[in-house]
Amino acid sequence: MGKKDLVIRVAGEGGEGVISTGDFIAAACARAGQEIYTFKTFPAEIKGGYAMYQVRTSLEPIFNQGDTFDVLCAFNGEAYEVNRPFLRPGTAFVYDYPDGDFEPEIPPGVFAYPIPMSKTAKELKSYRSKNMVALGALSILFNICEKTLVEVIVDKFKSKGPENLNFNLEAFHKGRSLVESVVKEDPWRVDDPVDPKDVLIISGNEAVGLGAILGHLRFFSAYPITPATEIAKFVATHIPKVMGVLIQAEDEIASLSQVLGASYAGKRSMTATSGPGLALMGEMLGMASMSETPVLVVNVQRGGPATGMPTKHEQSDLFLAIHGSHGDASRIVLAVEDVNDCIHMTAEALNLAEHFQCPVILLSDGSLAFSTQTVPAPKVDAIKIVDRKRWNGEGEYKRYILTDDGISPMADPGTPGGMHVATGLEHGPTGAPNYASANHEAMHRKRFGKLDAVVNLIKPTQVDGEGHADVGIIAWGSTIGVVREAVTRLRAEGVKVKGFYPKLMWPMPVAQYEEFARGCNKILVPEVNFQGQLSHFIRAETSLAPISMTICGGIPFIPIQIMNKVRETL
Amino acid sequence: MSIGSVKRVDLKPKDYKSEVPVVWCPGCGHHGILSAVYRALSDAGVDPSRLICISGIGCSSRTPYFVNSYKMHTLHGRAGAVATGAQLARPDMAVLVLGGDGDGFSIGGGHMPHMARKNVDITYVLFDNGIYGLTKGQYSPTSRPEMKAYTTPYGGPEEPMNPLLYMLTYGATYVAQAFAGKPGICADLIRGGLEHRGFSYINIYSQCPTFNQIDTIEFYRDLVETVPKDHDVTDLGEAITLSRQSSAGRAPMGLLYKVNRPTLDQRMHAIVEGVGGSPDYDLNRIIDLHRP
Numbered sequence: 096m097g098k099k100d101l102v103i104r105v106a107g108e109g110g111e112g113v114i115s116t117g118d119f120i121a122a123a124c125a126r127a128g129q130e131i132y133t134f135k136t137f138p139a140e141i142k143g144g145y146a147m148y149q150v151r152t153s154l155e156p157i158f159n160q161g162d163t164f165d166v167l168c169a170f171n172g173e174a175y176e177v178n179r180p181f182l183r184p185g186t187a188f189v190y191d192y193p194d195g196d197f198e199p200e201i202p203p204g205v206f207a208y209p210i211p212m213s214k215t216a217k218e219l220k221s222y223r224s225k226n227m228v229a230l231g232a233l234s235i236l237f238n239i240c241e242k243t244l245v246e247v248i249v250d251k252f253k254s255k256g257p258e259n260l261n262f263n264l265e266a267f268h269k270g271r272s273l274v275e276s277v278v279k280e281d282p283w284r285v286d287d288p289v290d291p292k293d294v295l296i297i298s299g300n301e302a303v304g305l306g307a308i309l310g311h312l313r314f315f316s317a318y319p320i321t322p323a324t325e326i327a328k329f330v331a332t333h334i335p336k337v338m339g340v341l342i343q344a345e346d347e348i349a350s351l352s353q354v355l356g357a358s359y360a361g362k363r364s365m366t367a368t369s370g371p372g373l374a375l376m377g378e379m380l381g382m383a384s385m386s387e388t389p390v391l392v393v394n395v396q397r398g399g400p401a402t403g404m405p406t407k408h409e410q411s412d413l414f415l416a417i418h419g420s421h422g423d424a425s426r427i428v429l430a431v432e433d434v435n436d437c438i439h440m441t442a443e444a445l446n447l448a449e450h451f452q453c454p455v456i457l458l459s460d461g462s463l464a465f466s467t468q469t470v471p472a473p474k475v476d477a478i479k480i481v482d483r484k485r486w487n488g489e490g491e492y493k494r495y496i497l498t499d500d501g502i503s504p505m506a507d508p509g510t511p512g513g514m515h516v517a518t519g520l521e522h523g524p525t526g527a528p529n530y531a532s533a534n535h536e537a538m539h540r541k542r543f544g545k546l547d548a549v550v551n552l553i554k555p556t557q558v559d560g561e562g563h564a565d566v567g568i569i570a571w572g573s574t575i576g577v578v579r580e581a582v583t584r585l586r587a588e589g590v591k592v593k594g595f596y597p598k599l600m601w602p603m604p605v606a607q608y609e610e611f612a613r614g615c616n617k618i619l620v621p622e623v624n625f626q627g628q629l630s631h632f633i634r635a636e637t638s639l640a641p642i643s644m645t646i647c648g649g650i651p652f653i654p655i656q657i658m659n660k661v662r663e664t665l
Numbered sequence: 666m667s668i669g670s671v672k673r674v675d676l677k678p679k680d681y682k683s684e685v686p687v688v689w690c691p692g693c694g695h696h697g698i699l700s701a702v703y704r705a706l707s708d709a710g711v712d713p714s715r716l717i718c719i720s721g722i723g724c725s726s727r728t729p730y731f732v733n734s735y736k737m738h739t740l741h742g743r744a745g746a747v748a749t750g751a752q753l754a755r756p757d758m759a760v761l762v763l764g765g766d767g768d769g770f771s772i773g774g775g776h777m778p779h780m781a782r783k784n785v786d787i788t789y790v791l792f793d794n795g796i797y798g799l800t801k802g803q804y805s806p807t808s809r810p811e812m813k814a815y816t817t818p819y820g821g822p823e824e825p826m827n828p829l830l831y832m833l834t835y836g837a838t839y840v841a842q843a844f845a846g847k848p849g850i851c852a853d854l855i856r857g858g859l860e861h862r863g864f865s866y867i868n869i870y871s872q873c874p875t876f877n878q879i880d881t882i883e884f885y886r887d888l889v890e891t892v893p894k895d896h897d898v899t900d901l902g903e904a905i906t907l908s909r910q911s912s913a914g915r916a917p918m919g920l921l922y923k924v925n926r927p928t929l930d931q932r933m934h935a936i937v938e939g940v941g942g943s944p945d946y947d948l949n950r951i952i953d954l955h956r957p
Contacts, residue, residue: 125957295955335937345779349746356750508735518738
């Protein structure tokens with residue numbers, strides 16, 4: 096299979112315009128009809144430190160950041176040093192020279208393009224225009240659509256005054272003129288523009304916020320935590336427009352408590368956090384289970400335990416999400432695959448919480464949180480809204496009345512005759528405390544039994560690939576996007592491999608796992624955590640005996656890792 | 666709470682009594698506070714279907730069960746945080762928190778300052794008996810060091826906190842104190858809290874004859890001293906001076922402080938108005954912001 100995508104990595108020091116350069120390339124490519132998947136790393140420092148922004152672009156759908164880059168643009172010596180090991184024969188290397196802060200050794204086979212970025216910026220009397228010089232050079236070297244690139248630059252700077260805009264455009268065109276006479280030898284180029292698709296460019300965190308707003312969220316409470324805080328920022332900006340409320344709580348215990356109170360009061364409510372916050376919410380999640388109160392917790396996973404690696408990617412909160420509470424606490428756990436899922440599954444998770452009157456935990460992760468992707472622009476009318484079942488006002492109201500489907504109608508405060516207690520004590524149908532053995536068992540059957548229907552309500556788990564397979568890969572979260580590409584590439588090579596991508600993590604759709612496994616000789620479960628957490632649940636809940644493949648170095652898988660492991664497993 | 670905006674009803678105190686039998690020990694001060702709650706609700710004309718009573722865990726946290734209203738019996742320490750969410754979500758409801766000293770100031774102590782400084786429009790009635798009753802008699806944040814209790818067989822090693830000083834310092838806009846042996850005064854102060862727009866804190870001493878052998882009904886009767894008639898309730902300095910008298914064995918009874926400051930829900934409503942919030946807001950406008 097010929098390579099149909101291009102990966103450009105821009106690296107330098109935080110504050111040098113690395114991120115905005117990446118944003119310009121991504122937006123210009125998207126406006127020129129390309130699909131985009133970006134990946135970035137931030138310095139842990141507030142200012143300075145190594146920063147990297149990688150744009151993968153293609154006319155075809157992209158599911159992950161790619162194996163490595165094709166083009167490296169290094170703004171400084173550190174960026175060169177960090178990425179030197181990945182400069183393989185065939186890559187293009189654009190760097191600040193002469194008069195940069197480094198003099199690289201060019202590995203054999205690498206196409207080198209020295210561009211005097213700093214020098215030119217200095218001649219233009221502003222060091223801050225260095226990235227625009229680089230952007231101009233990159234646009235010619237790699238055929239990044241000039242028309243759309245100029246548009247996004249104008250859009251970005253027009254609000255900052257004509258002087259600022261003209262200055263940046265001058266630097267951009269100066270950068271272009273620097274390479275006009277350069278003879279291009281490498282094969283890397285962005286495809287020529289096609290008609291743009293109806294897309295958004297949005298990060299995982301923003302997409303969760305958008306999904307929540309489209310899902311009629313009306314109350315949000317959270318405590319600041321990396322890498323989830325952008326969700327609160329998005330919601331804070333937009334929820335007042337729909338008459339909703341956002342509060343920053345004193346801690347995560349308070350945030351989920353507030354969400355529970357708001358939900359009892361009748362509003363669609365959620366919080367967003369990361370592992371340490373989810374750990375603090377454990378007791379209140381049990382309260383939501385026991386009192387059958389709809390709450391949504393979005394958990395953006397990061398490296399743990401304790402403070403761990405707050406800015407790094409990991410998929411290590413599955414144990415906590417599924418079982419983190421005392422007692423037998425029923426809940427629904429979902430995991431998103433990509434940024435598009437962040438929109439639609441957040442809206443759907445609110446529906447599930449409302450319908451099943453229970454806590455729903457939606458797992459995202461550090462890699463999706465900041466990854467921007469092109470996603471189909473959502474259609475407002477296509478977002479389905481399911482509200483909680485409400486009491487019809489007839490007869491005597493019993494909040495926890497036993498029903499066939501385990502769902503008891505709720506009554507919003509203010510409803511005459513609907514007064515009731517929502518309680519954390521075990522209770523009978525009216526809510527009155529009841530510790531009788533038969534009652535506790537009946538209520539557990541109600542709280543767990545009502546969730547049997549979840550499997551039928553959400554889309555069946557997708558299977559990738561047909562026929563019998565030597566290796567079946569089960570992946571969850573953002574690892575799915577990596578496995579999708581590995582499966583496609585392996586099948587193109589003739590390897591018999593299939594993929595199975597659960598989004599409903601709990602309750603587990605056991606029958607679907609079993610059915611998938613029947614078509615495979617071996618089952619491989621790659622995930623970014625130390626213990627192999629999904630493998631653990633598969634062994635516990637199904638008859639499968641998966642081969643666990645784990646990494647936990649703070650970064651996601653890349654397709655080639657999965658492909659190599661499959662070949663090894665055959 | 667915002668009963669100003671809620672239609673008043675004409676109900677007798679007994680109409681606020683639920684069918685759930687009261688479970689407290691004979692002689693417990695909480696009986697007096699409960700009757701004061703019924704009277705305050707009646708006097709304020711609160712519609713039971715527009716009232717949410719919220720509690721955490723403890724003897725006093727059972728109170729919502731005995732009140733005819735919407736109610737939540739939540740987790741130890743979390744009543745205030747849950748109530749904050751309920752109030753912000755439904756500013757058209759009256760929200761009343763009923764709980765004890767351990768629940769509010771020990772395990773729930775992290776929430777107290779924030780309800781006060783944010784001026785969340787709820788009324789918090791704290792049943793202060795200086796003991797953990799439900800777990801059979803351990804010292805609490807308001808226990809006097811002289812008290813020998815379950816986990817302090819040799820007397821307490823700690824100084825008690827001063828709830829009134831705490832609440833005044835953190836910015837509560839209505840602060841009062843009473844004693845369970847004076848249910849009429851309790852009722853008036855709770856009613857005042859219900860009618861106040863903002864965070865109202867009412868500390869009520871309540872004897873625990875079962876586990877607290879030193880803070881008896883007689884002790885509290887001698888301890889409390891009515892707030893002077895000429896006390897200016899808008900003077901924070903004076904209120905703080907009064908609050909500190911309890912360390913000198915003369916605890917103020919009555920309204921110490923009452924000022925008006927915008928509540929959190931009012932400020933949030935102003936934000937909604939500022940951005941032109943509407944139930945019919947076109948969500949495409951938000952989507953369009955993210956086009957490349």
